[in-house]
Structures are given as C-alpha cells and as structure tokens.
Amino acid sequence: MRRIRAGAKSIGASWYQGRRIEPWDKNLALERNKAWILKKIKQGYEIVDIGIDATRSFRSPFYEMEKKTLREQKYPAIPYARISRGKGS
Amino acid sequence: MSNLNESFFSICIERFQFLIKRFECRRGAKRATGGVYTLTYQNSTTAVQVGLEWREQYVYVELCRLVDGRIKDNPVVIGPESQLTVFNLEDVLEIRNPELKLSAEHVARRLTVDALRKTLSHYARALEECASDILRGDFTLFDKLEHIVKTRAKEAAKTERDRQPYAVATEIAGERQRPAEVREPVGK
Numbered sequence: 001m002r003r004i005r006a007g008a009k010s011i012g013a014s015w016y017q018g019r020r021i022e023p024w025d026k027n028l029a030l031e032r033n034k035a036w037i038l039k040k041i042k043q044g045y046e047i048v049d050i051g052i053d054a055t056r057s058f059r060s061p062f063y064e065m066e067k068k069t070l071r072e073q074k075y076p077a078i079p080y081a082r083i084s085r086g087k088g089s
Numbered sequence: 090m091s092n093l094n095e096s097f098f099s100i101c102i103e104r105f106q107f108l109i110k111r112f113e114c115r116r117g118a119k120r121a122t123g124g125v126y127t128l129t130y131q132n133s134t135t136a137v138q139v140g141l142e143w144r145e146q147y148v149y150v151e152l153c154r155l156v157d158g159r160i161k162d163n164p165v166v167i168g169p170e171s172q173l174t175v176f177n178l179e180d181v182l183e184i185r186n187p188e189l190k191l192s193a194e195h196v197a198r199r200l201t202v203d204a205l206r207k208t209l210s211h212y213a214r215a216l217e218e219c220a221s222d223i224l225r226g227d228f229t230l231f232d233k234l235e236h237i238v239k240t241r242a243k244e245a246a247k248t249e250r251d252r253q254p255y256a257v258a259t260e261i262a263g264e265r266q267r268p269a270e271v272r273e274p275v276g277k
Binding site: 001002005006007020023024029039041050051052055056057061062066084 | 136145151199
C-alpha cells in the first residue's frame with residue numbers, strides 16, 4: 001500500500017482507500033473495491049497500472065480482482081512506467 | 090483504533106524486543122496511515138519494518154539496508170537495473186529455511202488477535218533465527234534476494250504480456266482524470 005501511495009502521488013493520481021469494515025469481511029471489501037473501479041470506468045477515468053509488488057511472495061486477491069474487472073470491461077490500463085517516465089520514478 | 094490494531098502494536102513491542110536488546114535497534118513511532126499500521130526498528134545499518142495492511146489483513150516484515158542512515162524505498166517499478174534496498178522476510182526464509190515460510194492459505198485468513206499474535210511471534214522468531222547477519226549490517230544475502238525479486242517482477246510482466254493483447258493490467262495504482270483527447274488502448 002505504501003508503494004501504491006507513493007506511485008500514485010508521483011503522477012498526480014488518486015488511489016482506492018477503502019473504508020474500514022468492522023468486523024473485517026473480505027467479500028465486502030472486494031465488492032467495494034470493485035464498485036470503485038467500475039465507477040471510475042463509467043466516469044471515463046484513466047486507469048494507471050502500477051504493476052505487482054515484486055517483493056511480496058503472495059499476490060493480493062484485490063489485485064486479482066482489479067485485473068479481472070478490467071479484462072471483463074475491456075478497459076485499458078496505462079502502465080505506470082509510461083506515465084512516470086521522465087519524472088524520476 | 091480497533092482492538093486488532095492496538096494489539097498489533099502491543100504484540101510487536103513484546104515480540105520484537107530482541108531487536109533492541111540484541112541488535113541495538115531503537116524503536117520508531119507507531120504509524121497508522123491509510124489503513125496501514127507500521128512499527129519500525131532501526132540501528133546504524135539496518136531497519137526492520139513490521140506492518141499490518143488492514144484491507145488485506147496482511148502482516149509483513151521487511152528488512153531494509155539503510156542509505157545515508159535512512160530507509161530508501163525500492164523503485165515503484167522494478168526493472169533489471171533497479172537498486173533494491175528493501176526485502177520481505179518471506180524471501181529471506183525462502184533461502185535460509187523454507188519450512189518457516191507461511192502458507193498462502195495462512196496469509197489469506199481473517200485475522201483475530203490470537204492469529205495476529207501467532208503470526209507476529211512466528212516472524213519474530215524467524216527474523217532472529219535467519220537474519221542476524223543482516224541485522225548486524227552484513228548484506229551479502231541481498232544479492233540473492235534481489236535475484237528472487239527481479240525474477241518475480243520479470244515473470245509477472247511476461248505473464249501479463251502473454252495474457253492480454255488488449256491491455257497490460259496489473260496492480261492498480263489509482264486513476265487520473267482522462268484527458269479530453271481519446272487515448273488509444275495500451276498495446277493496440
């Protein structure tokens with residue numbers, strides 16, 4: 001998450017910061033994340049792809065869901081490297 | 090702050106006390122930003138960041154080689170030439186004692202205070218047992234860790250290229266307002 005925040009800030013993007021869920025409910029958390037992405041797609045926002053956190057050995061289920069949603073919607077994601085080029089990131 | 094988050098800090102302080110006693114670390118402030126709770130220990134060469142990401146119920150321990158006395162985050166996008174200074178304890182365990190790695194099933198579970206205590210206790214013991222050289226400033230292992238991370242990054246990029254002719258989509262950083270002109274899809 002620290003990495004996502006740093007990457008997003010460096011290109012002037014915002015990022016998903018889901019509200020707390022008490023008690024924690026994974027399915028609800030995934031649903032909210034998905035709803036956020038679908039809303040941004042509907043609004044015509046440009047989605048920026050930051051790539052995986054390669055220092056993590058476990059992939060995030062949220063990351064999988066985000067990829068799947070984009071594929072289903074056939075919505076393009078711009079690689080972060082393309083946007084950050086020349087910004088020292 | 091919830092019970093789990095309060096417990097995270099108190100268990101960390103209890104279980105990672107050895108970093109202060111054995112490795113001359115000092116403990117930094119408790120941090121809570123955007124659903125991420127972290128506690129950092131640091132000596133003259135090395136930092137240890139213990140974290141809890143609330144959204145994913147993900148607990149992690151990172152080892153950092155200090156640069157000019159400070160933690161220098163890895164580049165957002167890791168390529169072949171990237172200089173890496175932060176690594177996950179899980180990768181240290183992969184090299185030194187794979188039996189101590191936590192399973193993917195374990196990581197995906199909902200955290201209770203008891204589960205959090207077990208995970209943090211496990212990581213504290215594993216850190217003390219498998220990373221004492223790093224904690225004393227010997228970063229010889231970092232070459233191997235860098236290889237693991239760069240291989241993972243390379244394979245992930247290749248998988249994405251193979252899977253998607255239309256768009257390269259991995260982890261979503263966020264969104265920006267689409268400019269007025271129409272953009273061509275990535276990879277088209």
